[in-house]
Amino acid sequence: MTELVRIQEEDFCLEDEVKRLRAISNRVGSIVTFLGTARDFSDDKDVSAIEFEQYAGMAKKALSALREEANKRFDIIETSIIHRISTIKPGEQIVLIVVASEHRKAGFAACEWVIDTLKETAPIWKKEITPEGDSWVVPHP
Amino acid sequence: MTELVRIQEEDFCLEDEVKRLRAISNRVGSIVTFLGTARDFSDDKDVSAIEFEQYAGMAKKALSALREEANKRFDIIETSIIHRISTIKPGEQIVLIVVASEHRKAGFAACEWVIDTLKETAPIWKKEITPEGDSWVVPHP
Amino acid sequence: MVVKILFFGILSGKTGTKETTIEVSEGCVPLSDIIAELKTRFPELPDGPFIYAVNEEQVQTSHTIKDGDEVAIMPPFAGG
């Protein structure tokens, strides 16, 4: 069975990930997803690609801890988290969070919490490739 | 082109709907979706199916107004809304909201607002088919 | 004037019909008069709360009904 938490180079399929969580239980009444995609423009610069770097062992542990904490903290059924690590072009998929729950309120809260907390706790960095050169992204406070 | 607001008997494909909104602009950095599915259990009753009824002309207008209002009220790029009207079995898809935006915060807020407001403003009703008989669903306050 | 009435959800079950027409002698009446008339004709109609629409637009009971209007009597919405 495909893991619920993955860091991978290859692209992922939203439909498959959602189907997997829906299949867990007939009690699922709400699926909230967040899909992050690469924009071609960031802080007034054209961006031709984004390169991701991770601290491999620690990043995987951080995302697994995030899934467990989300399942514990919110009244939800299951969470899956996928983050790509490779050179990503504008329009391509970067990250996907899927939250299955009985009711939607907990699902929205959990999904937003997971992506917000991922950005704070997962040792992943991105470099924007622009016509004027490369630059590491400094997270907004 | 497939419409962004639809009320239909047939099932829909999450992946296709998301792709359609992503294709609108390379400025899209966030896609938030809400998918409502039929549960097999509601208020202590087993549910074998849900039947939906709509006030056809008015329901379509209500969803279209909802999309326009979401696009105006939130800092987002586009919204799509699909609601199925037919007999739906446990595990099947009922409603889908997709919100494309540059940043995720507005996307989450808009998506949750659309489904909350849809339940208040769209002339759609559901009847739960249970082993003990049928009963129209009274919305929770 | 003649007004078309639509019942939705549990209301069509209670009244036994999804659609009916009402004739009133006046040319214009407030929606509240139509509702009173419906309650006489369909004693099974519950007390509400109802949502009302005229020609697919939501209205209050003070709204004026005219000949040919389509009036919808609706229980609280429960979509999604």
Next chain:
Amino acid sequence: MVVKILFFGILSGKTGTKETTIEVSEGCVPLSDIIAELKTRFPELPDGPFIYAVNEEQVQTSHTIKDGDEVAIMPPFAGG
């Protein structure tokens, strides 16, 4: 003792390396001593803020470093 050091993100660009080792004569030192030593060896290392991990667990600068530890010096995370 010998400690393995990892630099991530902009820091490997500044120091010119992703990985290095440091030898210190003591058997146990606080992480802050290791950082001071790194600043001497890599004057290009910016002032931070940094996030630190030892053996893949996030720690504070008071954490005690032992022989064979893997120490990661990381700029603020920017995933997602």
